[in-house]
Amino acid sequence: MARGGDIFMMEGLTRPSVRLAMHGFGYIGKIHVMAAQLAHLAGGTSLSPVWELCVVRDEHSPSGQLASQFFSRLSTHVEELGTAGLAGVDIVSPNYLHEPAVVAALRGKAGIYCEKPLASSLDRATEMTRSVIAAGRLNQVALVYRFHPAVEEALAWLKSGILGRPFTFRGVLLHGSYLNPKRPMSWRLQSELAGAGALLDLGVHLFDLVRVLLGEVCCVQAQLRTFVAQRGNAMGVRQAVTLDDWAQVNLQLTNGVLGSIELSRVHFGLEAAYFTIVCERGTLRIPLDHLQPAEVHLLAPGRAPDLPDTTQGLSAYRPAKKLTEDVLLCCHTTAIAIFLHRLQGGTLAYPVPTFADALAAEQVVAAAQSSAALGRSIRMEHSPLET
Template sequence: MNKQLNIGIIGYKFMGRAHSNAWLKAPLFFDIPAHPVLKVACGRQQESVSDFAQKWGWEETETDWRRLIERPDIDVIDIALPQNLHYEIALAAAKAGKHIFCEKPLSMSSRQAEEMLKVCEDNKVVHYLNHNYRRVPAVAHAKKMLEDGKIGRIFHWRCCYQQDWIVDPEFPLTWQLKKEVAQAGPQWDLNSHAVDLAHFLVGDISTVSCLTSNFITERPIANENSSGNLSAEALGSEKGEVTVEDAALMMVRFKNGAVGSFEATRFATGRKNRLSFEIYGSKGSLVFDMEKMNELQYFSLADPEGDQGFRTILVTESAHPYVGNWWPAGHIIGYEHAFVHAVVDFVKAVEEKTPISPDFSDGLKIMQVLEAGLQSAESGRQILL
């Protein structure tokens, strides 16, 4: 494998680390048609981005994303930033002919998403939206089971995405709690993942009803570099308004007639990052819990009556999606591996000129559902899509 694909990443914190690890690991475990080269890491603070680049093996650094995009030697722009920064960067990257690997949620609005999609299509660049949970082997295997008709006609979808990191009222007013940066709270951050999985596994959504709630409306103002640090040095006595919701509950009807529910919250005490879904059909059921990400629960009405019950499928065999490239059967994988799988599929799409999903068209559909949810919560009415 001699061909190289030069990557420029913008952003160097949580997602910057996760993406960097994926670019590094993908060619070590998978046979892919081009070798990703960690060419340039970009961030506003030179010292911080230099430390990041040295640690992860990025060859060069840059503090102006526009200069990075203008470089003729960069093939891919990796956007590992908060959602309020995606729109402008993605438009510039697409117009420069760069392929785009973009962190979710796609944008601040469906209007932005529509323009991002159009510009990418007009410039014929690959555009990937990193809803990485699609590429958890257990989720990918659930998709195959659904396509094979294992549970029959789908009646119900039930999904929860639960975290607890802001239960403490002294947790600072970070960017995730500000509408001007985050657009919304868990409805945007968490339900974007949940809606993507629903689209992937069940189908498109036709109606949305939603309610939202705020439990803590003011929080201590953190200094710019606190990143959620609760130390006295990071927090002052002044408080600021929380301008996004703390929890969102949606009920939906799918175009295929199934009904579904979504719970997204940052106030589920004891839940650090629990994404779970249940799918109930005419022939059986599937249940997944991210806290047990190598397992899939399956119930089948085809089993003898006296033997029926939920069985655990340990999704660690070479027959399961992606798994054969990792470890021997029974050796589990973790959160970071779904990012590697995304990189593998992205590189193949770029080199083989094939589609990849989710892309910005999927992101647009997600934005439309999330916006409908907020509109429903505000108006108290069901919203038709």
């Protein structure tokens, strides 16, 4: 697999530096910059991130002006992401703008770090993934719940065999900001731009955890609902919301495990995020909304499995809890530290989420959309792409 561009020593710095570019600089872009700096300060990476280029829609917008304080230069031309010498390109733009950024980045030699979901449609996500694989490019996707400490522990418990065979699971990711009908229309609420609502925006995280913890999905049955049917745009004109606010998805895995996923953007005041697994000799609960260990309940007394040491596990890349108690910042920091480690040619025994993994999660999303539209279960055919 081809690695990224130049990693070099900057004058006055004792650590090697890495040249990075970013596509977009909205909320999540700011989180990525914070995470990269925290990863460096916390010792999760030996590389000092140097933000050379930010491609934005408007250099004079508030986001563009803020970006100018953190990046050496700004541009409105996506083609510049193929600039020679960049080691990594971080894509944090809206879903429907990811593909041109990936195409541009592939013209250079940079590794690609992309926010989820890959694209607004399964066809475009599939084409992007094939292009990245064909180029042999180092790639990673921000399915960051994989790097939650309780997920790492849960994976170790399941692999140890102490809990026995998994029977069933339940995943919940409930947000609340879209219950307010006065929240204005945005691209996130338009199917042609976002692809889906809670099902895609939140669902890819939990569908990915299903795959990494338990196995491949073979059957999907879903219900979708839109509760706030119209919203006003910037001009005050009412527009139809064409995406789901809530989704309930029942899954069957190829190994016979059954489970359900609930996703919402309207659970105001009742926000929650967790993943539970029932096995033949006990149960697991993963508190995705807190930086706490996995809860394990055994039918009979048992010893906790040995977790991977810091050369293979995630503790070497994760910031100390006293540096951040925010779940998502911690997970993003760990993920980006690992991406920078991989840019140096490093490897990791822990499963790192790639474009192929993100595509697999988005295939479940597409099956759920079909199920809801047709009112019946959908069987999935697997033809996995490997990175």
